Amino acid sequence: MDAQKHICLVAGAMTNGGIRRVLLVLAKVFLARGHRVDLVLTNHAELTLELPDGLNVVRLGTRTRKSLPHAVRYLSENRPDAVISGRVYTDLLFLAAKLLSRQKHCRLIWTFHTEQTMELAHQSVPMKLLMRCAYRLSPLTDVCVAVSKGVARDLMRYVPKAARIEVIYNPVAPLGATPALCPDHPFWLQKDVPIMLSVGRLVPQKDHALLLRVFAELRAQRPLKLFICGDGPLRGALEILAVKTGYAQDICFAGHLPNLEPYMTNADVFVSTSRWEGFGLAIAEALAAGCPVVATDCPSGPAEILDHGRLGHLVPLGDKDGLIQAISETINAPKAASHGPETLSAYDPDRVADAYLDLMERFSKQ
Template identity: 35%
Template sequence: MHIACFIPSLFGGGAERVALNLCNGWSRAGHKVNIVVAEASGAFRDQIPTDVELVNLDTIKVRKSIGKLAQYIDDRRPDVLCSHLSHANIAAIRAVRKSNAKPKCVLVEHLTMSAYKGVKLRDKLIKPIARRVYKHADAIIAVSKGAARDLEQTLSLPSESVHVIYNPVVTDAMMNKANLGNDQTWFQDEVPVVLGVGRLTPQKDFTTLISAFAIARKQRALRLVLLGTGELQSKLESQVRSLGLEEDILLAGFSKNPYSWMTQANLLVLSSRWEALPTVLIEAMACGCNIVATDCPSGPAEILVEDLARGLVPVGDSDKMAEKILYMLQNPIDGDRLRAMARSSFSDEQSCNAYLQLFEEIK
């Protein structure tokens, strides 16, 4: 089977990492795989598997890539076009309808659509446009049960058109990176390290995490590391300074290997206002790292099951988050159990096979 995977760029986000893991798995299974991007720059460019071809449409903006994507479809004639992220999904549908080859079009939605908010005009138009065009897809994949239900309701989609496939998070390559070690000096003494990972955007709500950390820090020695870059960096730096916590909080930027941080951190905190299936929680579990997470729509409650659910806190509540940070540091869950739970539900092999089965069903 010839599979084309369309993503906007190779910048370092959870959806891009998922797409790369899928492409790697499909290629290993013997399929011809292309990664098609509107813009070929980004931190993940050097992580594309050698037997997966990168096709650069070189348009920068996704909405301007429709014509070139349609031409690619007619030139290469993939059997399936699988796109990721809402604006790329809209472009993919339009490109397939414009093409002569007409491959099967599969859309992967990585967000809880009803909760999605943006400030740009493009962001504000996502939902009304998606409501019109998603119905033309051959299949839609939601990355969690909660996201699937929300997608059906928000876009008025029939339930049979939306399929739930969990992300391919736990891979051998990831675990090899996790075991490389981390020489950050903060890991060299007994002070617990709390970790936050993600883009510095309103969605991730690191403002609440920093506030919660400040409250918890009054009770005991702690350190906080944030891995990621984004539009709110200067605002978060100002918040850290205003709290007088420059010696205790490190904004370390983007890391190609967040797993080495997760392996050594005492706790990972997800403070998001909304998600769909937060990859970072699964990655942390696979690294044996304990978790505190907001019970946001959607995903955390599907990942943190059984006694892991005690790590869930209300969205935007810094007091409850601080309380839970202190509790989980005192009452951690066994790391081996966390690792086993992550691999049992979120391995790359399980996810890749589920995608391939769906592709065969719609051919």
């Protein structure tokens, strides 16, 4: 067993999304190995998620911009060996807290989960300033972790050469004990036509408007249903667009679902229409569930996960006709057997946890 460490995972507001799923998978592995793990939140939002046994939830008690005194106190009193953070505001918060608390032994690991160039282009002015501030200060942290090689290459454009960048893919939790469980929803309980599945927050990045246009053209050609998992600020506008397609009765906006596995296991095709990513966690989860994948070849992540088209269809960004053709071919083809464990070994939670623990050990000796 690894030498016991005290690891702090900073979740910020703990909103739904890929970063949250990544942190909880890591927490479960670290705890199973006997490490002490804190999950630090920056608000009082009620947690409705199932948390791993032994996970210590720490609330700093206020919004992030007012959390600095609480973060300093947390580091001074708890003295964690490492802090892993994945959002720019929590990165800067704990960098400042470390400097003020003088906890020199604490390793700071900033994780970058999206393509920075695209993210910068779509952020508000205050957020752009925060991001550029983080880039300039990145050499003061111990290491910056990019969740794909594409994110690492892009990140190098913004951080000083003195910043240390490592690539560690996100962990993908293994299938549960009942992967064949049927979703409790009429689309599946009365399944008589193929089902397209999409997973992602309803935000411009995921381009659900393109997804709906693609679905409408396919639905005009054949019986088909679309099941969308996720929530976000664009839900109202997308529901209106769904009505305008004329096929709203065949489209379900399911909102956030805590367990995606039954849907991925039983869907006929998983479709990602993202304009940009960092990794594409839902794509990897779909592969793990044995669901065929069609994805836009956006920067960065999908091409790496799909091995440049060997493990699924990659379609040029914004190519509606290409998406229609790839989805049709996937639905018409016999469902292939699930990929072997070696295909997804880079995302094995134990392997990913080993990589983070190795970082902590290496930088603790410097």
